[in-house]
Amino acid sequence: MDIRTRAVHVVDETPPPAGRPLSVPLVQSSAFAFDSADGLAEAMAGPDGPYVYSRRGNPTVRALEKTLAGLEGGASALAFASGMGAISGVLLALLRPGDRVVAQRCLYGGTYAVLSDLSERYGIQVVYVSGDDPAEFEMAAGRSARTRLLVLETIANPTGQVPDLPGLLGAARRLGVTSVVDNSLASPVLCRPLELGADIVVHSTTKYLAGHSDVLGGAAVFADDGLRQAVWPRTVELGACADPFAAWLTLRGIATLPLRMREHCAGAAVLAERLAARPDVTAVHYPWLAGHPSYPLARKVLSGGGGLLSFELAGGREAGRAFIERVRVAKLALSLGGVETLVTHPASTSHRELGADALAAAGIAAGLVRMSVGIEAVDDLWSDIEQALDRAA
Numbered sequence: 001m002d003i004r005t006r007a008v009h010v011v012d013e014t015p016p017p018a019g020r021p022l023s024v025p026l027v028q029s030s031a032f033a034f035d036s037a038d039g040l041a042e043a044m045a046g047p048d049g050p051y052v053y054s055r056r057g058n059p060t061v062r063a064l065e066k067t068l069a070g071l072e073g074g075a076s077a078l079a080f081a082s083g084m085g086a087i088s089g090v091l092l093a094l095l096r097p098g099d100r101v102v103a104q105r106c107l108y109g110g111t112y113a114v115l116s117d118l119s120e121r122y123g124i125q126v127v128y129v130s131g132d133d134p135a136e137f138e139m140a141a142g143r144s145a146r147t148r149l150l151v152l153e154t155i156a157n158p159t160g161q162v163p164d165l166p167g168l169l170g171a172a173r174r175l176g177v178t179s180v181v182d183n184s185l186a187s188p189v190l191c192r193p194l195e196l197g198a199d200i201v202v203h204s205t206t207k208y209l210a211g212h213s214d215v216l217g218g219a220a221v222f223a224d225d226g227l228r229q230a231v232w233p234r235t236v237e238l239g240a241c242a243d244p245f246a247a248w249l250t251l252r253g254i255a256t257l258p259l260r261m262r263e264h265c266a267g268a269a270v271l272a273e274r275l276a277a278r279p280d281v282t283a284v285h286y287p288w289l290a291g292h293p294s295y296p297l298a299r300k301v302l303s304g305g306g307g308l309l310s311f312e313l314a315g316g317r318e319a320g321r322a323f324i325e326r327v328r329v330a331k332l333a334l335s336l337g338g339v340e341t342l343v344t345h346p347a348s349t350s351h352r353e354l355g356a357d358a359l360a361a362a363g364i365a366a367g368l369v370r371m372s373v374g375i376e377a378v379d380d381l382w383s384d385i386e387q388a389l390d391r392a393a
């Protein structure tokens, strides 16, 4: 054949059953070839047929989905292009105009923004509750027969609030309300909300699961596969599917997740205690710190405090902003959950969608500094924090 034909139709080297690769093969293909027209047509029927087109399913992405379902103790999972892809996909798939959502007041800003948008543009009622009181949730949910979803975060970003998961998830089950828990900050190493009664767990896999600040991704894990079957067609329409290479990188990160989580938790716990002992630090928010309002619950539902902490400085907003510009080992950057320590100012970044009142209601002070503790040596991080605090005062 002509070189132009030979260049396009490269040799197909499918791995043999013996001598196969140890790592999951990266199937970087948008479409899949068939021998029969009927075979291709039949494969379009649902999410589990042969692979047809990577927006509908891909072997590398499916490997990630099965791994995540296994880690969270779910029946099945769907991977997305980002955490927001997963959250928007689940909300858009399950809600109809006139439905009600009950959500925890302190939520990631992006989730809060989608809920506000759904409420304004599609007539979905959103009612916020503290997350600490099942009776308050039952009141908010029970007032409408159209209450469809309960939305929570295992560890709220950035206040470290741990909602009463057993109480709230139990109440949602009793009322027939589907519960969605964002488990990005805890990861399945520290908490598995499906085991506590949640119906759907969502993740920004960008964070701890992938863990190296080099890839965006999201996922939804379902307690019951019927929910995946309901969500899948909408996500195919939305097109926020995971790219195979992103899924491959995420799988590589997951291999070290338990080891990294141990280091994140150990470092954050030490820094939270040292920060709390400084006179120029007026508050430290870390759920594993005795005195944090969620401490008793955190000890019950988590197996570690996680890697995210936040704190307030006596000098308020100005001191907080000065601090994040003065750190040297830690970097001033958005995101969290990577191997490197990052600092941000939530009120002007991740939670900018919340107005002043919503910020206050969510417990986010104007000068709050958020720190995602990486896996560096904790004493190097502490020296860095001390010099930045001394210069920010």
Ligand SMILES: Cc1ncc(COP(=O)(O)O)c(C=O)c1O
Residues within 6 Å of the ligand: 082, 083, 084, 085, 108, 110, 153, 157, 182, 184, 185, 203, 204, 205, 206, 216, 217, 218, 335, 336, 350
């Ligand atoms: C708790 C939480 N959920 C969801 C997201 C959104 O994830 P992504 O940035 O991957 O879309 C974030 C991002 O910061 C987050 O912190």
